[in-house]
Amino acid sequence: MRYLRSFGLFWWNFVVGDDWRVAAGLAVALFLTWLLEHNDVSAWWVLPVAVGLVLAESVRRESRKSSP
Amino acid sequence: MGHEILLFLTTFAASAVEAVEALTIVLAVGVVRGWRSTLVGVGAATAVLAAIVAILGPALRLIPIDSLRLVVGALLLAFGIQWLRKAILRASGYKPLHDEGAAFQRTRAEAEGAGQVEAGRMDWYSFTVAFKGVLLEGLEVTFIVVTFGSTQGSLGLAAGAAAAAVVVVVAVGLVVRGPLERVPENALKFGVGVLLTSFGIFWGGEGAGVSWPGSDVAILGVIAYIALLSLALTRVLRRTRPVLEPAATRA
Numbered sequence: 001m002r003y004l005r006s007f008g009l010f011w012w013n014f015v016v017g018d019d020w021r022v023a024a025g026l027a028v029a030l031f032l033t034w035l036l037e038h039n040d041v042s043a044w045w046v047l048p049v050a051v052g053l054v055l056a057e058s059v060r061r062e063s064r065k066s067s068p
Numbered sequence: 069m070g071h072e073i074l075l076f077l078t079t080f081a082a083s084a085v086e087a088v089e090a091l092t093i094v095l096a097v098g099v100v101r102g103w104r105s106t107l108v109g110v111g112a113a114t115a116v117l118a119a120i121v122a123i124l125g126p127a128l129r130l131i132p133i134d135s136l137r138l139v140v141g142a143l144l145l146a147f148g149i150q151w152l153r154k155a156i157l158r159a160s161g162y163k164p165l166h167d168e169g170a171a172f173q174r175t176r177a178e179a180e181g182a183g184q185v186e187a188g189r190m191d192w193y194s195f196t197v198a199f200k201g202v203l204l205e206g207l208e209v210t211f212i213v214v215t216f217g218s219t220q221g222s223l224g225l226a227a228g229a230a231a232a233a234v235v236v237v238v239a240v241g242l243v244v245r246g247p248l249e250r251v252p253e254n255a256l257k258f259g260v261g262v263l264l265t266s267f268g269i270f271w272g273g274e275g276a277g278v279s280w281p282g283s284d285v286a287i288l289g290v291i292a293y294i295a296l297l298s299l300a301l302t303r304v305l306r307r308t309r310p311v312l313e314p315a316a317t318r319a
Contacts, residue, residue: 033277048269
């Protein structure tokens with residue numbers, strides 16, 4: 001059981017990394033892109049905008065944590 | 069052709085960064101405890117990584133291209149943003165820069181403190197540290213090679229670029245006879261992060277059904293956008309940066 005947990009934790013850290021909110025934001029953005037495109041709405045802009053927002057928010061949050 | 073050059077550069081740079089970190093671990097253990105068991109560990113990890121490429125690469129070709137691009141795009145986005153996030157935080161002073169010299173000294177001290185084995189016997193400490201070091205540093209590169217290579221239909225080129233980077237790093241390591249402290253690791257990570265994130269956006273979007281304005285040329289616009297965004301974030305964060313000492317450990 002312990003090995004299974006370690007194995008799962010390894011893959012979680014490998015794919016998701018330090019900030020799960022980033023991975024969640026990207027998943028939502030990919031789904032939104034798919035949803036819009038499948039309803040004939042051009043959605044090429046969704047991912048670039050989402051990446052900008054989640055990256056900016058993630059480094060902002062980390063910098064606040066690190067500030068004295 | 070343009071995509072292939074970017075594919076080569078990305079996998080070469082990603083592999084070089086990880087190879088520098090793996091070389092530090094291998095050198096520290098090999099110098100202190102001897103080379104035989106250490107190199108057996110390196111060989112075993114390399115064989116595992118090569119097996120992952122050999123099995124996963126052809127297997128991914130069986131997946132329909134749109135689904136493959138969605139999965140690969142999502143993975144590259146996840147990896148790319150992790151690299152970029154750390155590189156931005158390091159470049160702006162919010163995370164200490166990776167210090168190969170300090171990492172070498174720390175791993176060396178740990179190797180000296182571990183129990184000794186009789187001459188001629190297998191040293192499992194050296195084997196395990198070298199195996200884990202090479203496997204963990206190489207795993208992300210392996211995934212980049214497999215995903216990038218399969219989506220572009222250039223698995224051989226991606227694997228060749230990664231192998232070339234390892235050869236260059238090891239050759240320089242042999243000449244320098246020590247950890248490669250002067251390699252601009254964070255600048256390389258920054259560049260790799262920009263490229264992985266950009267290709268993640270591009271392929272993830274295509275997999276989700278997007279038709280990019282300008283077709284394939286759009287990737288250049290995406291790369292420029294992500295690079296400018298990252299530089300702008302670094303600049304904004306630098307204004308309020310704390311003073312940090314270099315660290316030996318990977319954050």
